[in-house]
Amino acid sequence: MATKEYAGKTVNVSEDGYFTDASQWSREVAADMAKEVNLELTETHYKVLEFIRDKYNTGGSLTIRSIGKSGIASIKEFYKLFPGAPLKKATLLAGIPKPASCI
């Protein structure tokens, strides 16, 4: 297992960069990670990340559509917040293990 250092903390990550232990996450860690993808996190970013973490902790399924229904950001806004591959970027920054993709 690989480790990475963010905001002075060592975290365990999988080979594709996802956290393997969601409890190692903090807002500061996320802010530091975001620099790698040229993002500066705003309060709305954090709200989305916390929504994702909450979904993960309660075992709910996570899709772009469910974020659009969260009331935090519409899907269009979500794309603007995390340009390119929003769900992938957001789940990485939320510090959760790689979501089981829908198959």
Next chain:
Amino acid sequence: MKKLVILGAGTGGTIMANKMRKTLDRSEWDITIIDQYKTHYYQPGFLFIPFGMYKKKDVIKPKADFIPMGVNFILSKIDKVDGENNKVILEDGVVINYDFLVVSTGVRIVPEETLGMKGNLWHKNVFDFYTIEGSIALGEFFKTWKGGELVLNIADNPIKCPVAPLEFVMFADAFFVERGLRDKVNITFVTPMSGAFTKPRASKVLGNLLKEKNINVIPDFYMEKVDNKGKKIVSYDEKEVPFDCLVTIPVHMGDPLIGRSNLGDDMDFVLTDKYTLQSTKFDNIFVLGDAANIPTSKAGSVVHFAAEVVYENLMCAIEGRPTTAKFDGHSNCYIETGFGKGALIDFNYDTEPLPGSFPFPGIGPFGLLKETRMNHYGKLLFRWIYWHVLLKGKEMPIPSEMYMAGKKLN
């Protein structure tokens, strides 16, 4: 008299009704199955209809033909489940009590979730093939189509039978080659995923197959709307793909009764323990098949394997023991690749599809993750097995738990 109630008489509900009626004593247990529709559809057959390979009569039979004697079959819409009080309330207010409940209400397509999908081109130039009406309309369209941009698009995940869209474009390739129109038909596969399939090794093999067949793939396309006037689909990040014929896999959601019953997530899939297959809210509610929010394919083979687990755990619960069966997410799918050939994949929660042979290691007769004629015959044979063996809950020569024998790791 104790009561077992099953919601939904599709693949899962019908299998459970058959299994449970055989096991439970008729003098002690009353079994009721409820569904709003009379007709049972062999859904894997929908794929074949647009290409004239199956007709409507090949994929429909009355549901009642598969419900065993000694099971009450109620034809009604269901309003909701009251899990606190162990009651099911039907649309007309009739209340049905239960000791144990199996929810197998499946999944439905919701084209209304996407702006413009059900616009004036719906079933004229924009089709689905996940309903009997859609696949028949598309078959009619193909009969006289002279060619152009054929676009297949997956609106969102999860979808039923995640390989069906791939099979569709490969069938379309073969169909238009045979018609002598292939040079006039440009086929494009548009997906919100980052490749042809979600699992890396299968994605690579299937992606290469598409390339060989000259089918374009546009990944990472998350559909916002269908522009009927401009005949194009538009993504949330404003990419556009023009079409002359759009074959779309609309957003899928569970039955609205799940939401009304407060048993599900925001897409009306039932919150389910992925190992025991019990509702996470009520221990006496079991969830079978597409209705569940578990991370495996929404497909008949999964229902079949999961039914073994629901059966065992339901019997544990009925007899007051802790549940002993644990679902591994086993899925097994034939993939039609056109020109009389097919591929086969076998996987579960933890193991991605690997190459090899199935079900007998080293022998087959089916080849895993490669194109063979035998795999195609396997798929055709499956329709007979479905009606005559699977729905009746009879034993199949494949264990419900996936095994590694016959699979190659490298």
